[in-house]
Amino acid sequence: MIIRHFAARNGPRALARTAYQQPLRRFFASDVDGPNTSPEHNFERQINAQAEHIPSLNPTPDAEQSGLSVAEQYHLYKQQQQLNGRLGSEITEHYQPHTLLSNPPSSADVTLELLLASEAHQGHATPLWNPANARYIHGIRQGTHIISLEATAAHLRRAAKVVQEVSRRGGIILFVGTREGQDHAVVRAAQLSKQYHLFERWIPGSITNGQQILGRCRTKVVNEKDEEVTGFEDQLYDRPVLRPDLVVCMNPLENYVLLHECALNNIPTIGVIDTNADPTWVTYPIPANDDSLRCIQVIAGVLGRAAEAGTKQRLEAGEKGEITYKPAHNLTLPEAEETAAAEKEKLGEEKEAVELDNELAAKLEDIANHDGRRLGHRVKHSA
Amino acid sequence: MTRGELSRSLQRAIGTLGRPSCRRPIPHPASRSKPSPSRCLSTTAARPEELQVNEVQEKFTAAAPIDFGRIPGNRRNVLAALRVVPASPSYFSAKPTFNDDYISLCALLRKVATLPTVSPAEAPKVAWKTIEQYRIMTNEPVKNQRYHKMLHILRRLNCVHPSLMPQEVLDAMQRYKKETQPGDIKPAPGVVDEMGRAKGVGRRKTSSAVAWIVEGEGEVLVNGKSLTEFFGRVHDRESAVWALKATQRLDKYNVWGRVSGGGVTGQAEALTLAVAKALMVHEPALKPALRRAGCITRDPRKVERKKAGHVKARKMPTWVKR
Numbered sequence: 001m002i003i004r005h006f007a008a009r010n011g012p013r014a015l016a017r018t019a020y021q022q023p024l025r026r027f028f029a030s031d032v033d034g035p036n037t038s039p040e041h042n043f044e045r046q047i048n049a050q051a052e053h054i055p056s057l058n059p060t061p062d063a064e065q066s067g068l069s070v071a072e073q074y075h076l077y078k079q080q081q082q083l084n085g086r087l088g089s090e091i092t093e094h095y096q097p098h099t100l101l102s103n104p105p106s107s108a109d110v111t112l113e114l115l116l117a118s119e120a121h122q123g124h125a126t127p128l129w130n131p132a133n134a135r136y137i138h139g140i141r142q143g144t145h146i147i148s149l150e151a152t153a154a155h156l157r158r159a160a161k162v163v164q165e166v167s168r169r170g171g172i173i174l175f176v177g178t179r180e181g182q183d184h185a186v187v188r189a190a191q192l193s194k195q196y197h198l199f200e201r202w203i204p205g206s207i208t209n210g211q212q213i214l215g216r217c218r219t220k221v222v223n224e225k226d227e228e229v230t231g232f233e234d235q236l237y238d239r240p241v242l243r244p245d246l247v248v249c250m251n252p253l254e255n256y257v258l259l260h261e262c263a264l265n266n267i268p269t270i271g272v273i274d275t276n277a278d279p280t281w282v283t284y285p286i287p288a289n290d291d292s293l294r295c296i297q298v299i300a301g302v303l304g305r306a307a308e309a310g311t312k313q314r315l316e317a318g319e320k321g322e323i324t325y326k327p328a329h330n331l332t333l334p335e336a337e338e339t340a341a342a343e344k345e346k347l348g349e350e351k352e353a354v355e356l357d358n359e360l361a362a363k364l365e366d367i368a369n370h371d372g373r374r375l376g377h378r379v380k381h382s383a
Numbered sequence: 384m385t386r387g388e389l390s391r392s393l394q395r396a397i398g399t400l401g402r403p404s405c406r407r408p409i410p411h412p413a414s415r416s417k418p419s420p421s422r423c424l425s426t427t428a429a430r431p432e433e434l435q436v437n438e439v440q441e442k443f444t445a446a447a448p449i450d451f452g453r454i455p456g457n458r459r460n461v462l463a464a465l466r467v468v469p470a471s472p473s474y475f476s477a478k479p480t481f482n483d484d485y486i487s488l489c490a491l492l493r494k495v496a497t498l499p500t501v502s503p504a505e506a507p508k509v510a511w512k513t514i515e516q517y518r519i520m521t522n523e524p525v526k527n528q529r530y531h532k533m534l535h536i537l538r539r540l541n542c543v544h545p546s547l548m549p550q551e552v553l554d555a556m557q558r559y560k561k562e563t564q565p566g567d568i569k570p571a572p573g574v575v576d577e578m579g580r581a582k583g584v585g586r587r588k589t590s591s592a593v594a595w596i597v598e599g600e601g602e603v604l605v606n607g608k609s610l611t612e613f614f615g616r617v618h619d620r621e622s623a624v625w626a627l628k629a630t631q632r633l634d635k636y637n638v639w640g641r642v643s644g645g646g647v648t649g650q651a652e653a654l655t656l657a658v659a660k661a662l663m664v665h666e667p668a669l670k671p672a673l674r675r676a677g678c679i680t681r682d683p684r685k686v687e688r689k690k691a692g693h694v695k696a697r698k699m700p701t702w703v704k705r
Contacts, residue, residue, distance in 0.1 A: 170466055198476055217469065217470075
């Protein structure tokens with residue numbers, strides 16, 4: 001019987017025991033005579049033979065699972081994880097990075113401790129500041145500005161309320177985060193709330209020249225329960241391009257063009273304003289650190305949750321039959337169009353039928369006249 | 384009997400005679416057994432309906448309850464609930480299909496990231512769509528760099544160990560693969576026929592050769608002539624049977640070859656390839672040895688064409704200063 005993990009099960013002293021229990025001795029007569037029968041050689045050989053039988057504390061995978069395929073090894077590993085994974089001490093209340101994206105905090109969970117831990121207070125070096133941000137700065141430390149977290153929290157909660165209400169009223173919210181690493185946060189916020197995201201470069205003119213740039217992208221007609229209603233494809237083709245009703249920008253310094261276009265078109269914006277950013281570029285600034293991914297994930301998470309709550313309110317109202325949004329103008333029901341088209345067809349058919357009848361009558365008259373001429377009996381019909 | 388009574392009875396009799404025999408429906412046995420409670424209990428005069436107890440009562444179900452939510456044919460109600468929204472969450476990127484694809488692949492990779500992988504060299508060979516083909520498929524102006532980022536993720540997904548590859552990953556990858564993959568069309572392997580012959584075809588420059596190899600003593604016939612008769616040059620004789628010489632099987636096989644086209648050396652080299660291919664049909668395990676001997680690759684060199692402005696393919700007329 002081969003015992004694996006012998007030392008782990010029985011302790012390292014067990015190894016010593018086996019060595020004592022099997023003293024060195026000769027087994028075969030053929031080993032006695034020959035060129036390799038010196039006592040040192042025999043001793044070495046026996047030690048080596050025993051060493052093979054002693055299981056090592058860190059066995060190599062090849063030695064152990066030589067008979068198992070990769071899939072079998074993987075399943076075995078998973079089984080052992082399940083059985084033994086929870087052994088050891090239980091650590092609660094610690095930072096798990098993935099939870100910011102998988103289960104983002106809501107506006108009520110925003111605390112100064114959370115913002116501090118997410119490095120939202122870290123501003124830029126003092127010479128690089130924008131003096132318009134003076135009201136949000138708490139002080140200076142080691143040559144950098146420290147953003148006041150009370151201001152951050154207050155502005156974040158206000159922005160969350162705005163986002164929730166816009167979402168409840170069926171508005172199109174665009175979450176923008178074009179820096180590397182912000183894509184996951186922005187996509188997740190849009191996913192939660194069934195809104196829209198942008199994580200690559202904003203194409204200048206997408207609002208001011210929207211027909212050219214976004215004209216090919218597909219739109220759809222939805223009802224109060226957010227279910228798609230088909231039959232409007234022809235009407236959608238002629239409609240103007242859609243614009244966001246609210247833009248949430250995680251890095252306003254890189255998205256000047258986007259914010260400018262929004263300002264030109266009366267679209268309110270929310271932005272994460274660092275100490276060197278211009279707060280007048282956005283309607284609702286959130287003074288925070290835009291260079292920290294963790295801070296961006298917290299802010300995007302909170303706003304995503306708020307939008308999710310607004311969407312939920314809108315859908316609940318929709319279930320009851322209440323419409324919280326302004327319906328689309330100039331849409332006609334496809335059935336009405338169909339009946340109009342059918343009526344037109346019918347009229348056309350009737351006309352054709354009348355014409356055919358006339359032709360037929362004329363032909364019959366001709367035939368009758370011919371007969372009359374041939375036979376000379378029939379009376380000519382009056383036309 | 385009085386007159387009135389007689390006439391009444393007569394009338395009744397005549398009436399029954401004249402009436403056609405009507406088949407009265409068989410009354411339901413239950414209705415007979417059921418006592419009519421109203422007749423039993425009521426002290427008022429019996430109502431006319433209750434006298435017809437034995438009539439059949441057909442089963443029916445009442446109409447469905449009124450749905451006050453939907454008023455049929457009310458157009459204003461339906462239109463009042465409709466709004467136009469973008470079909471994809473990536474609408475404002477101007478490349479919605481590409482961005483949705485990228486996001487879904489990233490999410491899939493996060494899901495299967497912990498599965499065992501193989502090295503890229505051992506992963507199954509896949510021909511991914513070119514950027515042009517992808518642009519045609521999605522009808523979007525996708526940038527080179529971003530498409531290659533997506534290909535990077537696809538290659539990583541392809542490296543998941545084949546025995547543990549989830550079906551959803553295979554389904555997701557299928558969209559980005561070319562329609563024809565490198566291993567799809569496999570040429571039928573050559574067979575040794577009932578007489579022990581294997582055929583091989585070889586070409587070099589404009590010569591083509593067909594060689595049949597059988598187990599034998601080492602005889603060689605080319606176009607009906609022996610090797611020494613056909614090839615005057617020793618080098619050509621050697622190269623014609625180089626495949627057998629390199630694998631030390633000159634005395635084990637007989638060669639019957641037919642060559643045409645080109646010159647002597649071209650025909651000899653064509654025979655090299657033909658004999659090697661025929662030998663591989665007999666012994667497929669010799670392929671690495673034959674490759675080392677240089678018999679497997681078809682030499683693609685051919686006479687280069689003459690170009691305009693040149694005397695020959697490369698030679699130019701003498702350069703004149705003026």
